[in-house]
Structures are given as C-alpha cells and as structure tokens.
Amino acid sequence: MRSIDDSPRKSDGRELLWAVWAVTAAFGTYFCMYGFRKPFTAASYTGTDVWGIDFKTIAVSTQVVGYMLSKFIGIKVISEMPARRRAVAILALVACAEGALVLFGLCARPWNAVFLFANGLSLGMVFGLVLGFLEGRRLTEALTAGLCASFILADGVTKSVGAWLLERGVPEDWMPSAAGLVFLAPLCVGVLMLAHVPAPSTADVAARTARHTLGREERWALFRRYAGGLTLLTLMYLLITVMRSVRADFAPELWRGLGDPAAPDRFTQSEFYVALGVLVVNGCAVFIRNNRSAFTVALGTCLFGFLLIATALGGQQAGVIGAFPFMVLVGLGLYLPYVAVHTTVFERLIAMTQARGNLGFLMYVADAFGYLGYVAVMFTRGLWPRGEEGLLQSFIWLCWVAAALSVLCLALSWRYFAARSFRTAACPVPEAAQ
Numbered sequence: 001m002r003s004i005d006d007s008p009r010k011s012d013g014r015e016l017l018w019a020v021w022a023v024t025a026a027f028g029t030y031f032c033m034y035g036f037r038k039p040f041t042a043a044s045y046t047g048t049d050v051w052g053i054d055f056k057t058i059a060v061s062t063q064v065v066g067y068m069l070s071k072f073i074g075i076k077v078i079s080e081m082p083a084r085r086r087a088v089a090i091l092a093l094v095a096c097a098e099g100a101l102v103l104f105g106l107c108a109r110p111w112n113a114v115f116l117f118a119n120g121l122s123l124g125m126v127f128g129l130v131l132g133f134l135e136g137r138r139l140t141e142a143l144t145a146g147l148c149a150s151f152i153l154a155d156g157v158t159k160s161v162g163a164w165l166l167e168r169g170v171p172e173d174w175m176p177s178a179a180g181l182v183f184l185a186p187l188c189v190g191v192l193m194l195a196h197v198p199a200p201s202t203a204d205v206a207a208r209t210a211r212h213t214l215g216r217e218e219r220w221a222l223f224r225r226y227a228g229g230l231t232l233l234t235l236m237y238l239l240i241t242v243m244r245s246v247r248a249d250f251a252p253e254l255w256r257g258l259g260d261p262a263a264p265d266r267f268t269q270s271e272f273y274v275a276l277g278v279l280v281v282n283g284c285a286v287f288i289r290n291n292r293s294a295f296t297v298a299l300g301t302c303l304f305g306f307l308l309i310a311t312a313l314g315g316q317q318a319g320v321i322g323a324f325p326f327m328v329l330v331g332l333g334l335y336l337p338y339v340a341v342h343t344t345v346f347e348r349l350i351a352m353t354q355a356r357g358n359l360g361f362l363m364y365v366a367d368a369f370g371y372l373g374y375v376a377v378m379f380t381r382g383l384w385p386r387g388e389e390g391l392l393q394s395f396i397w398l399c400w401v402a403a404a405l406s407v408l409c410l411a412l413s414w415r416y417f418a419a420r421s422f423r424t425a426a427c428p429v430p431e432a433a434q
Helices: 008-034 056-080 083-106 115-121 126-131 139-165 176-192 200-209 216-225 227-249 250-255 264-287 291-318 324-351 357-378 389-416
Strands: none
Touching: 008 126, 008 139, 008 176, 008 264, 056 115, 056 126, 056 357, 083 115, 083 126, 083 176, 115 176, 126 357, 139 176, 139 216, 139 250, 139 264, 139 324, 200 291, 200 324, 216 227, 216 357, 227 250, 227 324, 227 357, 227 389, 250 324, 250 389, 264 324, 291 324, 291 389, 324 357, 324 389
16 A cells, blocks of 8 residues: 655645545444444344353354454454455454354254354454554544444344344344344445555654564563553453443343333434444544543543543433433443544554554453453353343443543543653644645
C-alpha cells in the first residue's frame, strides 16, 4: 500500500476522504461479521439440558471458549500479520465460520455445540485484522470509534435478524447459518474496500509513530516495559468484558426479567442509542492533540462509564427507571470504557511512549484475558439462580462488584503512568477536520 502524498491542503482533503472510506469499510465489515457470530443468541434452545445445564448456556459457553482461544492465538498472529494479507485472512476466517454454522444445523443437539466452538475460533481474529487498517493515524480515534460502533449496533441488529428469522419459521438450529448468508455479500464489499485503504501518511507517522509487526521477543519486551500499568488496564478490561458479554449473550432473558417482552426491534433501538453516545464521546478524542493528555482523558472517560453503571443499578433497584433506560444506561456505561481502550488508551500509549509496536498486540493481550474471565464466569452459570429474574439479579450483583474493582484498577493505572515521564508527541489536527 502506498503512502498518501503529503502536500498541504490537497493532502488533508484526500486524507479526510480516505478516512470516510476507511471507517465505512471497517464499520461494514465488522458489522457483517457479527451476523456470523451473534444471531444464535436470539434463540432460547429450550428442551435440551445436559447434566442439568440448559443448551443455550452450553452453546454460548462453547462459542466463547473458541473465541477466547482465538484471542490468545491472535496475540501472535495479529501482531505478526503483514498488511498485504489482512483482507484475504478476513474472508478465509468468515468462510470457515459460516461452514461451522451449516454443520451446527446438520448435527443433532447437544453435539452440534462443538461447531460453535469452531465458529468462535474462526471469528476471534477478525477484529484485529480490521483494526490494523486504522491504527497509527491522526484520525485513529474517530476511525476506531466507528469500528466499535459497528459491534455495539450489530449486537442488537443481528439478534433482531435472528429473532425475525425464527418468527418466519426458520428452525432454531438452522437460523444461525441462514443469518450468516444474509450478511455475506455486504461483508465481501466491506473487505474489498478495506483492501484499498492507503497506508498512514508521513504526518500520521510523525504524530503517532510508525507501527511495526512484532516478533515474540519484541512483544514481551514491550509488555515488560510497562507491565504494572498494562496489567491493571488488562484486569479492568477483563471485568468490563465479563459484564458486557453477559449483557450481550443473555439480552433476551435480561429484558424479560425487567418485565419487557423483548420484541426483535427492542434490541436494535437500545443499542442504537448506546452506539451513538459511545461514538460521539470516544471519537472526540481525535481533537486532543497531545498524546499524554488524550490518554488521561480516555481514563476519565472510563471512570464516567462506571459512574453511569452505578447510576443505572441504583435507579433500577430503587424502582425509578424502567427496562429500556436501564439497558441503555448500563450499555453506555459498559461500552464507554470498553471502546475507550480500543480507540484511545492503547493507541495513545504507543504514541506517547514512542514504543515500537502495534495496537493489535496490546488489544489482543487484553481481549484474550477478558474472554478468559468470561469463560470462567460461564462455567459457573449452573450455580446461578434459575429463571429470568434470577439471571437479572445475578447480573446486577456482578455489575456492582465488577464496576467497583474496575474503578480501583483505573485509579492505580492512572497513578502508575502519571509517575512516568515520556517524550510525548503532539497530534496535530488536520485542517480538514477542524
């Protein structure tokens, strides 16, 4: 991929056009990927228990185990992946995921759950491949916020598509592969667009540092250098991932526990407001020119998210807010810090430290342990109270504990990085974006 020509105003105009192209491609690609991952969670899969565990819990847990292992594999694969191979890799992984969904429909329960493991294993590296097209730019926060808005919105939309297919008589075990076919053609268009995104310009490199593939020794040298702060941020991210994943995978049950019938369009409506708020707040970090200041503001954004979660939990327990505002506020509170890590925290950490590395490596370390935490929680699912109201109360308790621990990790990580001095690169805002 060639670098963008840097002649002043023409270059800024071209970069803005390419930014629109890139965020459209990234949003479309990852949005459609969710069509191969999440629609199955709209089904209840009642009538099949294994050792007293309902089949939906088995299905969700199995897919998450595959997804989690993919994240650990991705620490190596994503950090070493050359740019020229990313587009082909995305298509190959999605094809494997759809094939697994077809086999899920062909095989009988509960044995077909193994194909959801293969589905998760295929899809876990797609995010890192898409992210590689966007990092290391002066507009990275805006681009990555658009990418993250895709999975927030897609989480609701793809469930709505799954529920719609079920209402049209598609069997529960065949619904996931049918939903994947709905999203296949637009996904291919998105990947084709990504393949034509140019490399970061010389001005981008000056502001955010060049991004490099990393070998094994280089990866762990980077992590060891800031191990204390990165470990705290990873633990915070683990707790957010657990809360977010329970809310996402058991959304129909949580809605019903709150007294809402959970109609298909309800998922889409709630996630639209969450995505809009997260996109605006995290995308605005692009206008903070100093990398260290942007990093600090991103940590403040995380804190604000946890305060929103506490407000929603307190309001629900006091009976002063209903199902819809509760789900929106909790979603916004979860996704503000979750997306801030994706868009700004690690991006600006690399920029302010001038470290040799790439965003994919740090994200996949955090993601791997985040999903490991969720797998551990899912293996204790049989100990939770049964029924929708029991699940809701368990979720509320989980959010209180996880939010409190996250605030502690956030405060300690801020102190860790505040005590260190770096040669900070300022990030000039392109004239076209002013």
